[in-house]
Amino acid sequence: METITKRYPSVIKEQAPLRPINSPVDLCMACGTCAAGCPLTGTKGFDPRKIVRLVLMGRDSELIDSKLPWLCTMCGKCEHACPMGINIANLIRAARGMVEREKVPGMIHKGVELGLKTGNNLGLPAEDFVFIIEDVGAELAETPGFSDFKIPVDKKGANLLHTLHNKLVNTQNEDLVHWWKIFHLAQEDWTIPSQNWEGVNWGLFSGDDDAMKTFIGRIVEHMEQLNISSLMYPE
Amino acid sequence: MFDLLVDYIRSGRIRLDKTKITHRVAYHDPCNYGRKSQELFGHGYYEEPRWILDQCISDWVDLFPAGGNQYCCGGGGGTLLTPYRDERIHYARRKMEQIKRTGAKMLVVPCHSCHGQIKAVAETYGMPDLRVKYLWEVVADILIID
């Protein structure tokens, strides 16, 4: 990865990595709006205004090397009120993307890698996945009113592709059924893919654009393969 | 997702029993469906979930501020996956105060991250009994089955 914006001489900053999101960072008047609105201000020295200031000062590496970008949820409340329209959340995401991948904290990057490799962030094999959902589906079929319920896996020509949040598959199986109930009663023509069912794009979190594109590409691929017109994406 | 639910309800493909939930419910706008969606797609999902709630629950309230200026629960942006747990709990304080002030027994969210985060921190903020439900979970709960 190229070094981040060298603030001075600033002519080259237009090509600098933290800039391409079309963020008018230069316009910052250090007014404090963002910092005042951010719930994280003060936590471990975090403050969106400081982030912008560091970038302005050409000290991006300090930002990238810190854990600050990982504390931020990129919720966008700061920029909601920013009088200069500075896109701080995108700045954060770009900064995350510039962190050496091994240094990405927690399981985000691991998840991304697993996802890229296996189609879901848990690294769950397809048979196991189908087993889990069919098991839950069978349970639902025992509930009154849902006796004819069956999970349509990889159904071609379905109207709706249903992707899943990995945590429902992993630990919170009981929450899988809500949508299924609705689909069932609404007599929806839907399907769940057995591969690449992951509905959460951790590339978004890690700042990894390539990974993000790959994930989305796969879903599009599915829809094309199965000839499905709409997508239900949990995030 | 919101559009789908709205479509189901409006077209009558599913029918709901509004009398089932009688206690007070609060609704939380996730950043992604609001501000992010507004920024990326030019439409923030603020009205749709509220319309759905109107169909489901008689006593639901908004947090303040809500909509475009709402507080993030602290679980977004992948922070649930980072090891910075203390910071995340601290982050949630505003949101939790808001919820507490409404006196609601249940919080409805349409987002898995928010769901996870709020459930995880509710006890820390003295609301061990707060139920956190997905918006579609609420819908699923009150479906009228013929």
Added chain:
Amino acid sequence: MIKNTKILVVGAGISGIRSALDLAETGHRVCLIDKAPAMGGILSQLDHQFPDNHCGMCRMLPMIDRDNGQQFCLRKGLFHENIEILLSTEIISIEGNAGNLTVTISRRPQGVDPDRCTGCRDCESECNIEISDEFSAGFRKRKAIYLPTPHQIPNQRVIDWDTCSLCGACRDACPTGSIDLDNQPETLVLENIPAVIISTGVELYDPGHVDLYGFGHLPNVVTATAFERILSSSGPYQGRLFRPSDGKALKKIAWIQCVGSRNIMIGADYCSTACCMFAVKEALLASRKIGKDARTAIFYMDMRTFGRDFQRYKDRAEKDAGIRFVRCRVHSIEPAENDKDILISYIDSSGNPIDETFDMAVLSTGKNPEFQLPEFASREGVFTVNSARGFMDIQGAVISASVASEKAGRSVSKKGSALLQQRPEKLYFDAVCEEKPQLQIVLCTCGDFLKPVLDWDRIKAELKNMPGRIEIARIKMICDQNGWDEMIAMLRNTTANRLLLAACNPLVYLPRLKELSQETGIMPSLMEVINLRSMVDQATDLAFRTRAVLCELEMSIRRLFSHNPVEPALYPVSKSALIVGAGPAGLTAAISLAVRDFKVSLVEKTSRLGGNWSNIQSAESRETIRTLVTEVENHPLITIHSEAEVIQSFGNPGRFVTRIRSNNKDEKSLLHGVTILATGGRAAETTAYSYRKNNKITTLFELEERLQQPDFAVGSNATIVFIQCVDSREEPRNYCSRICCLKSLKAAITLREVYPQSQVYIFYRDIMTYGNSEQVYTQARRKGVMFIPYDLENKPRVRIESGRIMVEGSDPVLDEPVFFEADLVALATGIVPNPAADLVSIFNLKTTCDGFIREADSKWRPVDTGREGIFICGVGRSPSRANEAMDEGKAAAQRALRILSKDTMIASRHTARVRHVFCSLCETCMHVCPHGARYMDFELQRVQVDHAACQGCGVCAAGCPNSATIIESFEENGIMGAIEAAL
């Protein structure tokens, strides 16, 4: 079609009133229109204004020829012979050419006939529509038939057609049948309009448009205008500071600045200019009202105290009233835990997050970015007051209004349709003082209302016992046309030379007395109006009431008999001006007067015209000034006395004699009608920041000059540091020079453009880019100029180490020290006025502690001095930018025209007179006169009154121990007689 050779002034706020009066006072006829049903604009809602926390709006009223207008509070309305006022009226279109415009206006009927309305309010109680009242900023409800402002005269109700359901309940309830529900607007086409002035003001931003401030959701979040109503005694809580949600006494209040301003996301790349000071004022007033428990805070980005006296005002507010200034733009406002208080989160100076609860938040809303002037505003022959383009403080609005009047007046006189006219009617009447006083009393019985409530037999009998020749007549209702005509007919046949009108509200009748005077030949100063109606309303039993009425009658009788009018001496006006100082302000003033055919003597100390400004500033400004200099040099009516100064001056408005001396000791006397002082200022010097210790440390002014040199160069990778507020905005030079920020920004932008690889840092305290100059600040940031705020405790330091310039400071945002090796340091030292002590003593004026010449009133009469006929403009008065100085020059010229356009100076009624036989020459009167309207005539050994300058306040008379000074119509024996009669 109506032929109407009046100049049309659109918008009757403070600017419109100023423009209308300016033109009316110079002999033009004016039509002043406003779409609102009441006058005054936003100021009618503000009782107190900075920087003195007081009003004083009445000081805008004419001081010369006072009798043409009113002598009472301007909030009540505006009355002037030359001004016609049309309310509820809007412009539909403007056609035609400059100088001959055709204006179509639409006028909505007010619904209530002012002649018949008695103000009984029956209509209001019958109306079943209730909406939020604009005047009280929504704190009160009003009906569809309502009083737009509580103080206006006449104070009859109007109908709000937009909400009225035309149900007719009010009409049926009205006891005098004064309500007409025909709501068809009347369209009038005015032809031959010589000029139009647009002074409509700007719309305020509606904070309900965004979800940040909880406005509309949290009742304790209000706008600054609404807070003004809370402060006002005519407001919702009679001036007590309660909060709307629960009536709790306010203690802790926060002001949120820049709501709707300085925000490019809503298209507001401007500063709304007045809000900072507005907030400081409100906080100060609130703190005073609350007392020691007050906790007020202002959340701001840059505290824009750019006016001459503003910084000290703010410092006092901070130090004396304990107002907290928090440099943080507030993100949003939330309810506090108890749901009534409000919660504001901000970061303190070290970046710590703080959550603080307040009782109330006040939003300093600026100009609405969506507001646009109508298309016709850009038409030729239509002049727009600057305050209709952007929010302004009063001083700015008043000056810009006079600039517009100057332009309009100039265009009218150029086109040959000048309306200058000498007043035709005869003011002073023959030999009234020779006649025996005889009084006619007219008692209005207010229909049948007063008949049963007074003991008329007793009144008649008692009046017979009163001293003097008195006749009494009763008229049923003088406020309607029949009664009025009846009265006039009766008065035409009387030999009485004094008139006492016992009716209702005197303020309604005062403006009509002149008309009455013309009809009857009784001098207006020998008429009095008393309020019979209010006396009757107050007292409960018949005897008591009758006694009260008799007392009041006798009081007025005693006063009227004591009036003894004399004709004061008139003198011709010298139709020429003396202007001291040939900088942008002086030159502009000279041209303004010369194009109106008045001779101008321009006295300049140096050998060169153009002042300081001719060698600096942008190429455009330089060109403007160069053109101006050429124009002045070539104008046949302007005589330039360069290298000369004033050594002596005396005289009165319209007739001054001034001696000037040139460098070669030649002396010359000039006779002139007015004096304009435009003495200017110069760059301040400094010894701070190692100035002059290295030639790379320059002042901003020097840098500006150097930037123009073709050989100017810094290294392409140079680090350039600007330091703002050098020796300024702290004692002893505690004022903002107004020009430095903009100059530094422009220079920084130029440097970044020429040297894209350079690093440019600006150390600043508050960037003072008010108004649209905010865009220059935005542009500078966009160009990559780096801004580092500092405060007085933490100034940057400049060191020279073996020839290298080291600048150290700290960045409060990152809370870290910053350190540069600079290739160039520019110090913004600001400006100081040219020494004016001699001039000030020659003209008997005053200076501020900083040496600026003091104006008569910084808000309402910014270019007048304490002495009528002497005006000030430009940097000699207050720091200003070149365009502002030129505007002041125009405004000063406009003020001067009031005098120059007259052939003779005419004294007004109620002026002071010295009875020389009694006068002991103690000069007490001269000392206490606030208008410098008295002088010692050494030749005659007399104290003389300057009747044009005298405003008749009577301070001289009260100071005179033996009544050698008397005030016409306020003669002491009359007042003593009234006191005797009252008891």
Added chain:
Amino acid sequence: MIRYALVKNRSPVHAVKSVLEKMLSQKLVDAILAAARNPYSLLPMPTLFCDPGKMEGIDPLAPVAPFNAARQAAAVTKQPTGKRIALVLRPCEQRALIELVKLKQCSLENVILIGVECLGRLENQAYIQHASEVSDFTSVFYKNPDMQAEVTRACGVCEQFTPAGVDLTISLLGAPEGGVGITAETETGDTLITQLELAVADEPESRAAAVGKLLQGRIAARDALFKATVEKINHIEKFQELIATCLSCHSCRISCPVCYCKECVFITDIFAHPPETLLRRAMKRGAVKLPTDTTMFHLTRLAHMSHACVGCGHCSSVCPSNIPVADIFRTVAAQTQALFDYQPGRDISEPIPYLVFEEELSESSV
């Protein structure tokens, strides 16, 4: 620095006379205004001297003053004459003069102020009585402390008997037999002492004690007078009783050194009521005393001038009805002067209270 010089002669009167004569003969001044007897009267009158040979009757120390000489001093200094004039005045006269300067009635340009320490004056008749019996009554008066009993009531309560703020002070208290002390308080005075070749000495130690003793007595007497007077005026009815015999002759105002008006307002049209006004008054009230406005006159004079009252007591001395005008004035003046922290005649640069206003715009009301 204050320089003290001792001048000795046959008597204090001669000592003073010698100094003043020398001033004129040495042309240190062009004229001297001082109290002097003339061949026709025992009462010393203010006299303007230009010839040192004509100063025979000069006696500025004489314990009498037919009127306060401030007005006469003002008359000779009203307009600049280009001449240097020495004014020899008692403290109350000199203080009144300072007030008149503030009221632009005269100017101290080219004026040398010589103040005479004054132990009080006698009423005219009493003085004439004594002066006709003794040749140098002035010396007798100063030698004999019992004479204090005979000074006027105003003088008996005067605590400002030593001049202040003058160029030269002539003092008797503490001075040895036949001598007077001359103190220079200003640079001008100092130069004069040098020019007159006066014998500079240490101030006699006895002086301070003598001044202190007299002052103590005076203050006690003053406070007693205030107390007694307050009792007599603290209700308008009591006050009316006190002034019931007032003839409205305006002698008090004519004799008053600070009542500077050319014509008193009470003789102008403001108080010259036409018959119908008088009748109306009588009609309303049933009866009016004529001339009217007597109480008004005294109160107005207090309102106009009490802040400037120097307590010379001439108003009482001249009153044909023996109204204790001076007692009233001093008692009331003590209050008004305290209110404005103003002391008439103290300092020429101290502005008259009614001519200065709070620059700071305070918002309190009375």
Added chain:
Amino acid sequence: MTAFEPKIIALVCNWCAYTAADLAGTSRLSYPAHIRMIRMMCTGMIDSKYILKAFLDGADGVFVGGCHPGDCHYIDGNLKAKKRILGTGKILEQFGFEPERLRLRWIGASEGPEFQQNMTDFVTAIKTLGPGQTNNRMVL
């Protein structure tokens, strides 16, 4: 015995207190009818004689209503008045007139309710004090 109906003179400034009185009148804020108002162009015009005259002629109270400091149409006439009234009050006090009988208040043009309040308060205060010293007495 009839109830004490005080006689009160109000000397009011044309620009502020008088306007406030007008506003009170048009706003139907009634105040006691015991007050005889005399309009002055400025409180600075008030001669001490007026106040003395009023008290000597039997007024039970004298009210002076001027502009708030800084509001004066004539710059500082109100402050000049304050000083004069202070001095006159001091003199009256010596002759037994209670200082409470002479009252100076600042009332802004828009302060109709303040005007009403001030009038009501003053009348109440004077009623509490009872008849003045000169009430129905012969004054020489």
